[in-house]
Amino acid sequence: MWRELPRLVYSLTLQVIKSKSYFAIFSLEMDWAIDLLLLKSRYLNLQKQFHPDKFLMKSSLEKRLAMQTASLINDAYDTLASPLKRAQYLLDLRGYDAQPERHTSCDGLFLMEQIELREELEMIEGQNQNQNTCKDLSERLGSFSTKIQHRYESLQNDFSESYAKGLLDNSFSVLGKMQFFAKLLDQVEDLESRLIICD
Amino acid sequence: MALMQIAEPGGFPSERRQQMRAVGIDLGTTNSLIAVVEDGAPKVLPDSNGAFLIPSVVHYEKDGDVLVGANAQSRVLTDPLNTLSSIKRLLGRGITDMPRLGNKLPYEVEVREGGMPTILTRYGPVSPVQVSSEILRCAVSAGKAYFGSEIDGAVITVPAYFDDSQRQATKDAATLAGIKVLRLLNEPTAAAIAYGLNESEEGIIAVYDLGGGTFDISILRLTKGVFEVLATGGNSALGGDDFDRVIADWLCEQTGIGPSIDPSTQRLVMTAARSAKEDLTLAECTSITTLGWRGVLSREHFYKMIDSLISETMRTCKRVMSDANVKSNQIREVVLVGGSSRIPLVREKVNDLFGCKARSELDPDQVVALGAAIQADNLAGNRQSEDMLLLDVLPLSLGIETMGGLTEKIIPRNTTIPVSKSQEFTTFKDGQTAMSIHIVQGERELVSDCRSLARFDLRDIPPMVAGSAKVLVTYEVDADGLLNVSAMEKTSQVVSRIEVKPSYGLDENEILRMLDDSIRYSKDDILIRNLREQQVEADRLIEDLTSALDRDSDMLTKNELLSLQQSIADLRIFRAECSDHNELSVRIGNVAKTSESFAERRMNKSIQLALAGQTLEALEKG
CATH class of the missing domain: 1.20.1280.20 (HscB, C-terminal domain)
Incomplete structure (x- = not known):
C-alpha cells in the first residue's frame, strides 16, 4: 500500500509545462476563438498514436507512458472543447483564480x-x-x-x-x-x- | 487461414510479428460465447457439442467434478442447489445488494467476511468469481480446440454500466481461469464494432442492449474507423431474467402455490415461464402446463406485465440522449443487441423513441462476441490497418467522501477514458496526522446511496494547523475502466496509493491460492504456462528493443548503446536456457529497467514528431 507515486513529470507533461498551455498540444493559437473542427481532428489524430490500445503489445513502461499521455490528451481536449472551461483555462493561465466557487x-x-x-x-x-x-x-x-x-x-x-x-x-x-x-x-x-x- | 509468419533462423521478424491467438469472449448472464477472426472476418466458435451458445450454468457434481454449459443445464431441475445459473447478477456485488438480489436466487447464498457473497454447494462455498471462471474456462476450451494450442489473450466483454467492482471481479475471474485479458470491452461498444466494420459507417448510432440480466444503452459517433462513445447508461440488474420472473410470479398466483416454494419447484416454474416468453415472441398467445395446472397467457397480458420494465429502459435512453447532447432525429440508426431485444414490444418502443432504422441483421445473441473478436484481433496487432480507434467512457461518476457523508465528484460520468484527475483536500482539525480516504461510485449526493469501492488511510502527515496541509488525491482510470487512487501530502511528500479492488474482489494472493487449490489444474500445467508466458514476454521485449535500436540508436550514448545491446544478448541466451519462470521474470524486469530512459526518450520524440506534424499542417493551411 505504501508505494511510490509514478514520476509526476512525463514527456508530454514536460512539453506542456514548457509551453504552459494545452493549446500547444493541438498546435492552436492561445485564444478563446478556436476552430473546433480542427481541434477535434487533431485530438483524434493524437489518440490514434497514443491511445493505450496502440501499446498493448509493448513493455509495461511504454504502456504506462501511453496511458498517462492519452489521459493528458483527453483532459486537454475536454478543457478546450468546452466554451466555459476554455475561458476559465485562459484566465487561469493569466493568473486569475477562475474557479466558479471563488467567483x-x-x-x-x-x-x-x-x-x-x-x-x-x-x-x-x-x-x-x-x-x-x-x-x-x-x-x-x-x-x-x-x-x-x-x-x-x-x-x-x-x-x-x-x-x-x-x-x-x-x-x-x-x-x-x-x-x-x-x-x-x-x-x-x-x-x-x-x-x-x-x- | 491467414499466412503465419516464420522468422529467419536466428533472426527476428523486423516488422510483422507472428499472429497472436486472440479471442473475444462474451460472458453473459444466460449464455456465453467465444469468437475469433479468421481471414479477416469474425466468427463464433462451436463447443464440443457443436453449439455456439454456452449456457452460463455451472453444476457441482457429487464426485467433485464440475460441469459447465449444456451439461450443467440438464441438472437445473434435478439438483437446483448445486446448479448455478445467472451468476453474473452476483458478480462484484456486495452485502448491500443482497436484499435486492438474494431472495430471488434459487440457491443458497451466504455473505462472507469482507462483504463478498458466496454460494453454498456440496463442493463447499464458491464465489461468483470462481463460478464465472469455470464458464470462462469452458469457453476458452473451444478456443484451444480451434487453435490446437493455448490462446494468447482475450478481450472479455462487460455491460457498459458495470461499476468498478463488477469490472474488477470479471478480470479476477479471467485471471483465475488462466486467461490473459487484453482488454475489458463494453458490450454495446463491441456490438457497434461488429456493425461498424462491415461498411465504412459514418454518423451517430445508438446501441440498445437488453440481455439476460443487464440493460445498456450507448450512443456513439462513428467517423472513419473511430468509435467514439458519447454517453452510456443502463441497469446492471434488469434483463430477460426479470421478464421470466414476472411470468413465474403470475404462474405461482394462478396455480395457487405460495411465494415460499422449494428450489426445484421454483426452477420448474421459471423454466415454464421462460418458454412461454419465447413462444410469445412469435405467437399471439401460448398455453402453459406446469405443476398440474393448464392455462393460457396472451401476448397482450404479457406486455402489460412487463410494460413498466420496458418503460424504465426507455427513460434511461432519454437520459443518455440528453447526456450525449443528441436529439433523436440526429441518430441515424439504432442497433438491437441481446436476446430480449427480440420481444416485439421492445422493438416497437425502440422504433417509437428513436424514430429511425433499427438494425438486427447480425444475430443479437452473437454480435457482442463478434465485436470482441475483432477488437482482440486489432489489439493483438494482427490487423493490417492500424487506423481503428475506440474511445470509451466512464459509465458512473467517481467520487470521494467529504465531511457530513457527502460525495464530491472527482470524475463525472461519461468522461472519456483513460483519464486522470486530481483534487486538493485539507485537514479538518489542528494537528491531524492521518486522513481517511473513502472512494465511492455513483450519481447520488449521499455517500450511503453510492457504491463504496474502497477505503484507505494517508498517515504520517506532519501535524499542522487545520486547513494548512495540502493533500492531493489523484484518480486514474485506465482503458479497461478500472480505477487506481493515490494520495499525497504535498508539503511532506507523504504518499499512499491503492488499487481499488479489496471491497468485493479477491486480492492477488487469494487468486493464487485458489489457482493452487484448483484440482483440475495440475501444478505442472501452471508452471509450464507461467514459463511460456514469460518466454513470450522476453521475446516481445527483445524484439521491441532490437527494432527500436535499429531506428533510434542515435538517441543513446556509445556506452548506453553497448550496455543495452549486451543486456539484450544476455537475455536472449538466458531465455533459451532458463526453465524457472520467476528467474526469467526478474531478468526481463532488469532489462526493461535498463531500457526505461531509452523508452522515455523515444516516446518523447514521437510526441514531438506528432506535434511538429500538426504545426506543419497548420503552416500549410495558414
Whole structure:
C-alpha cells in the first residue's frame, strides 16, 4: 500500500509545462476563438498514436507512458472543447483564480437578473408538483431553456471579443456570468431528465 | 487461414510479428460465447457439442467434478442447489445488494467476511468469481480446440454500466481461469464494432442492449474507423431474467402455490415461464402446463406485465440522449443487441423513441462476441490497418467522501477514458496526522446511496494547523475502466496509493491460492504456462528493443548503446536456457529497467514528431 507515486513529470507533461498551455498540444493559437473542427481532428489524430490500445503489445513502461499521455490528451481536449472551461483555462493561465466557487459578482443588475431567473425556474419546478400536464410543462421548460441558451451564447461572444482586445478584468467578469448561466443550464437539464419520468 | 509468419533462423521478424491467438469472449448472464477472426472476418466458435451458445450454468457434481454449459443445464431441475445459473447478477456485488438480489436466487447464498457473497454447494462455498471462471474456462476450451494450442489473450466483454467492482471481479475471474485479458470491452461498444466494420459507417448510432440480466444503452459517433462513445447508461440488474420472473410470479398466483416454494419447484416454474416468453415472441398467445395446472397467457397480458420494465429502459435512453447532447432525429440508426431485444414490444418502443432504422441483421445473441473478436484481433496487432480507434467512457461518476457523508465528484460520468484527475483536500482539525480516504461510485449526493469501492488511510502527515496541509488525491482510470487512487501530502511528500479492488474482489494472493487449490489444474500445467508466458514476454521485449535500436540508436550514448545491446544478448541466451519462470521474470524486469530512459526518450520524440506534424499542417493551411 505504501508505494511510490509514478514520476509526476512525463514527456508530454514536460512539453506542456514548457509551453504552459494545452493549446500547444493541438498546435492552436492561445485564444478563446478556436476552430473546433480542427481541434477535434487533431485530438483524434493524437489518440490514434497514443491511445493505450496502440501499446498493448509493448513493455509495461511504454504502456504506462501511453496511458498517462492519452489521459493528458483527453483532459486537454475536454478543457478546450468546452466554451466555459476554455475561458476559465485562459484566465487561469493569466493568473486569475477562475474557479466558479471563488467567483462572486458585485454587478447589481446582474444579481437582480440572477434572482429573477432562479425564481422563474422554481416556478416551473413548482408546477411540476401541481400535476400540470407534462406536455405543457415541458414546453415551458423548453422555452426557458432556449432563452438561457441564447443569453449564454451572447456572453460567450462578449468573452471572445473582450479577451481578444486584451481586456482581462472585463473578461473575468463576463466569465462569472457565463459560470452562472452554465450552472442554470445544468439545473434545467436536470429538471428535464426528471420530467422524463412522467411521460 | 491467414499466412503465419516464420522468422529467419536466428533472426527476428523486423516488422510483422507472428499472429497472436486472440479471442473475444462474451460472458453473459444466460449464455456465453467465444469468437475469433479468421481471414479477416469474425466468427463464433462451436463447443464440443457443436453449439455456439454456452449456457452460463455451472453444476457441482457429487464426485467433485464440475460441469459447465449444456451439461450443467440438464441438472437445473434435478439438483437446483448445486446448479448455478445467472451468476453474473452476483458478480462484484456486495452485502448491500443482497436484499435486492438474494431472495430471488434459487440457491443458497451466504455473505462472507469482507462483504463478498458466496454460494453454498456440496463442493463447499464458491464465489461468483470462481463460478464465472469455470464458464470462462469452458469457453476458452473451444478456443484451444480451434487453435490446437493455448490462446494468447482475450478481450472479455462487460455491460457498459458495470461499476468498478463488477469490472474488477470479471478480470479476477479471467485471471483465475488462466486467461490473459487484453482488454475489458463494453458490450454495446463491441456490438457497434461488429456493425461498424462491415461498411465504412459514418454518423451517430445508438446501441440498445437488453440481455439476460443487464440493460445498456450507448450512443456513439462513428467517423472513419473511430468509435467514439458519447454517453452510456443502463441497469446492471434488469434483463430477460426479470421478464421470466414476472411470468413465474403470475404462474405461482394462478396455480395457487405460495411465494415460499422449494428450489426445484421454483426452477420448474421459471423454466415454464421462460418458454412461454419465447413462444410469445412469435405467437399471439401460448398455453402453459406446469405443476398440474393448464392455462393460457396472451401476448397482450404479457406486455402489460412487463410494460413498466420496458418503460424504465426507455427513460434511461432519454437520459443518455440528453447526456450525449443528441436529439433523436440526429441518430441515424439504432442497433438491437441481446436476446430480449427480440420481444416485439421492445422493438416497437425502440422504433417509437428513436424514430429511425433499427438494425438486427447480425444475430443479437452473437454480435457482442463478434465485436470482441475483432477488437482482440486489432489489439493483438494482427490487423493490417492500424487506423481503428475506440474511445470509451466512464459509465458512473467517481467520487470521494467529504465531511457530513457527502460525495464530491472527482470524475463525472461519461468522461472519456483513460483519464486522470486530481483534487486538493485539507485537514479538518489542528494537528491531524492521518486522513481517511473513502472512494465511492455513483450519481447520488449521499455517500450511503453510492457504491463504496474502497477505503484507505494517508498517515504520517506532519501535524499542522487545520486547513494548512495540502493533500492531493489523484484518480486514474485506465482503458479497461478500472480505477487506481493515490494520495499525497504535498508539503511532506507523504504518499499512499491503492488499487481499488479489496471491497468485493479477491486480492492477488487469494487468486493464487485458489489457482493452487484448483484440482483440475495440475501444478505442472501452471508452471509450464507461467514459463511460456514469460518466454513470450522476453521475446516481445527483445524484439521491441532490437527494432527500436535499429531506428533510434542515435538517441543513446556509445556506452548506453553497448550496455543495452549486451543486456539484450544476455537475455536472449538466458531465455533459451532458463526453465524457472520467476528467474526469467526478474531478468526481463532488469532489462526493461535498463531500457526505461531509452523508452522515455523515444516516446518523447514521437510526441514531438506528432506535434511538429500538426504545426506543419497548420503552416500549410495558414
